[in-house]
Amino acid sequence: MSMPATAHEVTAVHALESVWSRYVFSTDHKVIGLQYLFTGMAMALLGGFMAYVFRMQLAFPDQVVPLYGLVTAREYNALVTNHGSIMIFWVAMPVLIAGFGNFLIPLMIGCDDMVFPRLNRLSYQIFFVSAVIILISLVVPGGGFGGAWTAYPPLSASAQYNHTPWGAPLWLLAVALEFVAFLLGGINFTVTVMNARAPGMTAMRIPIVVWMIVIASLVFMASVGPLVAGAVMLLLDQTVGTRFYDPTAGGDPLLWQHLFWFFGHPEVYVVLLPATGIVAEIITVFARKKLFAYKTILGTSIATGIISFFVWAHHQFVAGIDPRMAHLFTITTLLISIPIAEMLFAFIATLYGGSIELATPMLWALAFIAEFLIGGVTGIFLGANATDIYLHDTYFVVAHFHYTFFPIGIIATFAAVTYWFPKMFGRRMNETLGKLHFWGTIIPFNLIFIPLFLTGAAGQHRRIYSYENFPQLSTPWLNQLAVLATLALIVMFVFQAVFLVNFFWSMRRGEKVGANPWNANTLEWSAPSPPPHGNFAAMPTVYRGPYEYGVPDRELDYWPQHVAS
Amino acid sequence: MLEWLIPAASTSADEIDWLFTLIFWTVGFWFLVAQGILFGFIVKFRRRPGVRSQYIAGESKDEKRWISWPHYVVIACDVVLIAGAIAVWRDVKQVIPTPDETIRVIAQQWAWTFVHPGPDRRLDTPDDVVTVNELHVRNDTTYAFELSSLDVVHSFSIPVFRLKQDAVPGRVITGWFRPTKTGTFDIACAEMCGLGHALMPAVLHIESPEAHAAWLGDRTTVAAATSGSRS
Ligand code: HEM
Ligand SMILES: [Cu+2]
Ligand SMILES: [Cu+2]
Numbered sequence: 001m002s003m004p005a006t007a008h009e010v011t012a013v014h015a016l017e018s019v020w021s022r023y024v025f026s027t028d029h030k031v032i033g034l035q036y037l038f039t040g041m042a043m044a045l046l047g048g049f050m051a052y053v054f055r056m057q058l059a060f061p062d063q064v065v066p067l068y069g070l071v072t073a074r075e076y077n078a079l080v081t082n083h084g085s086i087m088i089f090w091v092a093m094p095v096l097i098a099g100f101g102n103f104l105i106p107l108m109i110g111c112d113d114m115v116f117p118r119l120n121r122l123s124y125q126i127f128f129v130s131a132v133i134i135l136i137s138l139v140v141p142g143g144g145f146g147g148a149w150t151a152y153p154p155l156s157a158s159a160q161y162n163h164t165p166w167g168a169p170l171w172l173l174a175v176a177l178e179f180v181a182f183l184l185g186g187i188n189f190t191v192t193v194m195n196a197r198a199p200g201m202t203a204m205r206i207p208i209v210v211w212m213i214v215i216a217s218l219v220f221m222a223s224v225g226p227l228v229a230g231a232v233m234l235l236l237d238q239t240v241g242t243r244f245y246d247p248t249a250g251g252d253p254l255l256w257q258h259l260f261w262f263f264g265h266p267e268v269y270v271v272l273l274p275a276t277g278i279v280a281e282i283i284t285v286f287a288r289k290k291l292f293a294y295k296t297i298l299g300t301s302i303a304t305g306i307i308s309f310f311v312w313a314h315h316q317f318v319a320g321i322d323p324r325m326a327h328l329f330t331i332t333t334l335l336i337s338i339p340i341a342e343m344l345f346a347f348i349a350t351l352y353g354g355s356i357e358l359a360t361p362m363l364w365a366l367a368f369i370a371e372f373l374i375g376g377v378t379g380i381f382l383g384a385n386a387t388d389i390y391l392h393d394t395y396f397v398v399a400h401f402h403y404t405f406f407p408i409g410i411i412a413t414f415a416a417v418t419y420w421f422p423k424m425f426g427r428r429m430n431e432t433l434g435k436l437h438f439w440g441t442i443i444p445f446n447l448i449f450i451p452l453f454l455t456g457a458a459g460q461h462r463r464i465y466s467y468e469n470f471p472q473l474s475t476p477w478l479n480q481l482a483v484l485a486t487l488a489l490i491v492m493f494v495f496q497a498v499f500l501v502n503f504f505w506s507m508r509r510g511e512k513v514g515a516n517p518w519n520a521n522t523l524e525w526s527a528p529s530p531p532p533h534g535n536f537a538a539m540p541t542v543y544r545g546p547y548e549y550g551v552p553d554r555e556l557d558y559w560p561q562h563v564a565s
Numbered sequence: 566m567l568e569w570l571i572p573a574a575s576t577s578a579d580e581i582d583w584l585f586t587l588i589f590w591t592v593g594f595w596f597l598v599a600q601g602i603l604f605g606f607i608v609k610f611r612r613r614p615g616v617r618s619q620y621i622a623g624e625s626k627d628e629k630r631w632i633s634w635p636h637y638v639v640i641a642c643d644v645v646l647i648a649g650a651i652a653v654w655r656d657v658k659q660v661i662p663t664p665d666e667t668i669r670v671i672a673q674q675w676a677w678t679f680v681h682p683g684p685d686r687r688l689d690t691p692d693d694v695v696t697v698n699e700l701h702v703r704n705d706t707t708y709a710f711e712l713s714s715l716d717v718v719h720s721f722s723i724p725v726f727r728l729k730q731d732a733v734p735g736r737v738i739t740g741w742f743r744p745t746k747t748g749t750f751d752i753a754c755a756e757m758c759g760l761g762h763a764l765m766p767a768v769l770h771i772e773s774p775e776a777h778a779a780w781l782g783d784r785t786t787v788a789a790a791t792s793g794s795r796s
Contacts, residue, residue, distance in 0.1 A: 074760050148757040154734060155717040155759055161674065162759055247735020253718055254733060287610070292623035293632060318720065319731045320738045323658040330650050334643045341639045345632040346623065348599070351606040352631075353619030358611070366607060373599055377592040384646060386653035387585050390567075390727040393720065393755040458570040459724030461755045464763040472571075472751040473724070550618035557617055 027117035028533045032124050033103030034424065037417075039131060040095035044410075046135075047086040048496075050079045052489060054465075059479075059486035061466050076465035077146030078167065082138060084149035085171065088267070089178050090131055092409035096274040097220075098127070098185050100416055101213045103424070105189055107524035108207050110198025110542060110562075112534045115191045119184055127181035130174045137170035145171035148463060150264070153245035153256050157237035169238045176231050179224050186217035198523065198562075200542030205561065207522050207546040208291060209277030212301050216273040219305045223266040230259030257319060261312035268404065269308040273301055275412035276343065279365045282419050283347060285520045286362035287354030288557050290547040292346045300339035300346075307336045317388045326385040333383035340376060344369060355550070355557075360434030364415030367442050368407045375403030378453070393463075396456025399449045406445060414441070414499070421503075422517045426529040427510030433502040440495025447488035451481040519558045522546045526562045567727075574750065574771060575726040576743045577657045582727070584653045591642050599635075661741050664709035668700070672712070672719035672732040675761030677752065684781055694784040698767040700752060703777045707743045720756035723769055729755055744771045 023031060049067075056063075057071040064070055071079070102120065106113055114120045138144040145167040147156040156172075159165040193206070193214050233244040234256065243249035245256050284291045291297065310332040317326050347369055356362070378400040382388050391397060414437075421429050456462075460473050467474035516525040523542070527535050540562035548559040566586040567573065573582055610618075621628060667688050669680035679700045683692025702708060712721055714732035722729040726742050754765035772780065 073763055077757065077760065077762065146757075147759070150757075152718050152756070155757065161717050247733075253735070288618035290620060290622050292621065293629055294622075295624070296629065296632065318729045319718075320733045320736055323654070326654055326658070327651050330654075331647055334647055337643060338636065338639055342632055342636045344599075345635050348603050348606065349623060349631050351603075351610060353621055354606075354610045355612045355616060355618040356607060356610050358607075366603070370600060370603060373596060373603075377596045380592050380646060381585065381588050384584060384588060384650035386581055386650050386657055387588065389657065389729050390581050390585075390724070392729055393722075454570065457567060459751075461722065461753050463757050464753070466763055469764060469766040470751045470753060473753070550620045552620050 025121065026533075027113070027121045029102045029106050029114045029117070029120060030424075030531065030535075032120050033099050033101070035124050036094045036099035036102060036127070039128065040091050040099060043086050043090040043094075043131060045496075047083050047091055048493065050083040050086070052493060054079045054083070055482075055486040055489050057465060058467075059483045061468060071465065073465045074143060074146060074163070077148075077463070078138070078144035078164075080463055081146050081148050081171075082134070082144050085175065086134065087405070087409060088149065088271075089175060090134065092271040092405065093178075093182060094127060095413050096271055096278075096408070096416075097189075097213060097216060098123070098182065100209075100274060100278065100420075101185070101189050101217075103420065104524065105192055105210055105213065106196070107423075107527060107531060107535055108210050108522055109193060109196065109201055110523045110536065110540045111192070111196040112536070112539075114188050115196055116188050120188050123181045123184040123188070126177055126184070130177035130181060133170055133177065134174040137167050137174060140166035140170065142167055150260060151234070151256075152260075153234060153237065153253050154247075157234055157243075157245050159238070169235060172231060172235050172238065176228065176235070179228060179231075182220060183224065186221050189217045190214055190221075198540050198542050201523075201561075202542075204295070205542055205545045207277075208280045208294065208297055208301075209274065211298055212273040212277030215301050215305045216270045219266050219273075219308060220270045223263045223270075223309065226259045227263035230256055254316075254319060254321070257316055258312065261315045262309070265312045265315070266305075266308040269304055271408050272404070273305070275368070275408040276301075276347075278412050278416045278419075279368045280347060280350075281522070282361050282365040282415055283350055284547045284549060285419075285518050286359055286365070287351050287356045288549040289350050289352075289354040290549055292349040292352075294545070294547065297343055297346050300343040303339040304336060304343075307332060307339070311336060311383075314383055314385075314388070317385050318392050330383060330385045334380065337376065337380065337383075344373065344376070360429070360431055360438060361415050361419035363435065363438050364411055364418065367438070368411045368415060371403060371411060371442075371445070372407040375400060375405075375407065378403060390459075391456065393461055394456035395452040395460050395462055398462050399452035399456060402449050402452075406449075410441075414438075417503070419518070420524075421506065422513045423524055423527075423529050423531070425507050425510070426512060427506055427508075428513050428517060429506040429510060430502050433498055437495055437498040437502065440498060441492055444488040444492035444495070448485045448492065451485045455481050516560070519556075521548055521558050521560045523561055526560060572725050572746070572748070572750075573727070574744055574746045574748065575723075575728065576745060578725065578727040579745075580653045580656055584649050587649050588646055591646060595638065595642065658740075661709070661739075662707050662743070664741060665706045666703075667709045667711065668702070670700075670710050670712045670721055670732070671715060672721065672754070672758075672765075673715040674717065674759050675754075675765045677721075677754075677765065677767045679767075681781070683784075684778070694781065696784075699770070700767060701770045701772060701777060701780055702744055703774050704744050704747050704771050706774075707741060709739060709741045712738045712740065717758050718756050719754045719758045719765070722753045722755035723750065724753070725750045725769070731756055747771045747773055747776075 053065050053068045056065040142164045145164050147162050155161045162168050236242040243251045245251045245253050313329045314333045455478050515529050542561045550557050567582045666682050666686050671678040677698050679696050681694040682688045712732045714734045719732045730740050750769045752767035752769050
């Protein structure tokens with residue numbers, strides 16, 4: 001990576017700095033964003049490897065898994081638990097919010113860095129420590145925590161029940177530290193967007209992805225408090241023997257469930273919003289269209305953020321809550337489909353009358369919409385209290401939430417990486433490899449999870465390392481579906497090599513591009529590629545909204561925000 | 566719809582399957598419409614040389630109806646589905662018919678203990694039959710169950726009944742079911758409960774009244790023979 005010299009005063013000092021201080025202890029929001037991105041990608045490989053191991057056990061029970069070995073019941077539980085925890089807390093959140101939030105916010109609102117750059121660096125460092133702790137938790141005596149990523153007590157609260165005296169507290173410590181890291185990051189994002197915008201960047205001219213990252217940060221900050229309280233109680237139960245969740249001592253196991261899901265459900269929208277924001281940016285650029293109904297989309301994101309606080313108990317329809325409560329939560333849960341559906345309709349409407357170029361980032365963005373629709377409609381089966389009695393904790397749930405999380409955590413990430421890559425490294429990724437990787441991911445993805453809808457609807461429960469003990473749930477047909485899903489997963493993994501090759505090759509050898517290779521409007525494209533520390537040669541002024549594509553009577557079909565006329 | 570994948574063997578199963586089918590066709594139809602429009606747009610508005618994109622802000626009322634009408638459709642469907650869900654949930658979870666018999670289900674790491682009433686069809690009498698990982702019920706009989714756990718959260722799941730209920734330590738949770746066909750089916754634990762979670766299978770025997778009486782007869786003779794040593 002070369003760092004073009006700019007008028008920014010600190011550049012001279014920076015030229016003298018060692019690689020160490022530039023890439024490891026930097027306070028530059030772009031470097032921190034990339035650190036989050038790379039850490040998240042490494043963790044995704046680990047989380048994906050775990051999925052490979054436990055899927056192999058399901059397809060070929062009790063056989064040696066290549067590159068791993070035999071999978072015992074204990075290891076299976078630990079693999080499932082840590083796969084889920086890692087994918088949510090160490091992949092989706094760091095990549096989407098922290099990674100792209102950091103990289104994009106100052107560039108898109110037109111300032112030189114986050115308002116609190118050192119706090120930003122501290123946030124990454126705490127996050128890094130949390131990642132190290134979760135890795136350590138996998139190899140301590142007793143093995144990694146195996147009580148599911150939801151960690152319901154009393155199982156999670158006592159080593160007598162979970163048999164992981166070190167794994168369980170370390171898992172919880174890692175999760176808690178990760179929350180602290182994101183709290184710091186969220187404060188920084190919100191304050192920066194409120195205070196550091198370029199002249200002319202009024203509220204209604206902020207790119208929608210920035211809005212969505214801020215709303216997501218606010219939702220996160222408002223939901224995490226109760227969970228941190230719950231986690232402290234759980235940690236005390238585990239380590240010093242308090243009994244907050246132990247009914248024999250006056251505690252209540254359901255207390256944790258409420259605190260956990262009061263956080264856990266909004267959390268889905270915390271990662272969803274940045275992902276949809278990314279998709280919105282990309283479809284406008286590659287359809288050359290103004291974003292359809294910007295204000296409505298903004299309204300639907302806020303509504304989604306708010307309603308997400310009123311749905312948590314739909315995870316507890318069969319947990320022994322008062323049955324009347326289930327009606328209320330069915331209503332609120334199905335209500336949330338209204339803003340989300342409206343947002344997707346607006347995205348589809350944006351395509352109308354466009355001039356659509358199916359470049360790799362656009363393929364990912366469109367795939368996001370198509371796949372996420374599947375996640376959305378299958379959620380109705382689970383939000384309806386009566387059908388959830390049957391489907392709860394089956395593979396139907398696993399398939400449903402992967403149809404939401406995979407678009408969010410993986411598809412949107414690939415969309416974002418391929419789209420902003422030229423800005424990050426000043427070079428373009430290879431389109432042919434990009435398309436190969438796209439099809440090599442999307443087709444197997446559907447072949448993994450469509451079968452799981454079927455095995456779930458047929459009654460197969462999740463988190464079960466072997467079905468041999470359940471004659472009715474391990475018919476040859478269901479076993480064949482398991483094999484199909486597993487083979488598809490292997491194919492999908494093989495194609496990730498294409499991405500890695502493309503990424504690292506293009507970083508050094510890709511075709512060089514100028515500041516604005518996609519002819520986009522938003523401010524980040526007015527900075528050099530890659531932008532130096534301090535971002536802009538001269539601070540930009542903003543004259544209009546971010547989505548002025550195809551404006552009649554203009555020669556160019558785009559009109560960047562910082563161009564005066 | 567679900568019966569195509571797994572038998573339905575209780576009255577609640579029929580109702581839940583009905584709701585599943587209702588949701589399937591309602592959202593399935595609109596899902597296809599939405600995907601169709603999405604792919605239609607992608608094909609129709611592909612980039613062509615010399616053709617510029619149109620400038621549509623989507624801010625005027627006239628333009629916004631393209632998203633507000635579908636949005637009303639979503640609301641209408643939601644209302645129908647909520648009504649269906651509430652009706653079925655009421656029948657399954659709230660309107661509890663008078664049971665003919667009550668059984669007790671006790672979960673623990675990692676086994677199910679079932680307490681069946683004996684021939685007198687009442688619990689807590691000397692002819693109660695206790696089994697482990699084996700539940701025997703009469704067909705066409707309404708049962709209430711009392712579910713509890715001795716250690717962690719488990720979940721009592723009988724897929725053919727479409728029944729699932731968490732067993733929460735410190736509570737006794739009640740529910741009911743009424744079998745509608747005889748046969749032998751799986752019972753599983755549906756909540757992660759530790760190392761042996763996958764090793765918590767139990768067998769459900771739904772028997773005709775005669776077969777059930779014969780089974781009880783065998784069991785109570787054994788119970789009577791050993792009851793002296795029990796107390
Ligand atoms: C690489 C592709 C992936 C595959 C093949 C995969 C597969 C699976 C499967 C089969 C399960 C269920 C295991 C069980 O219940 O026995 C599971 C659980 C889970 N997955 Fe994934 N997954 C993938 C990617 C992701 C991503 C991207 C996310 C989130 C961003 C994610 C989040 C989760 C969560 C939260 C669980 C629940 C864990 C638990 O039950 O404690 N997965 N995954
Ligand atoms: Cu159990
Ligand atoms: Cu269990």
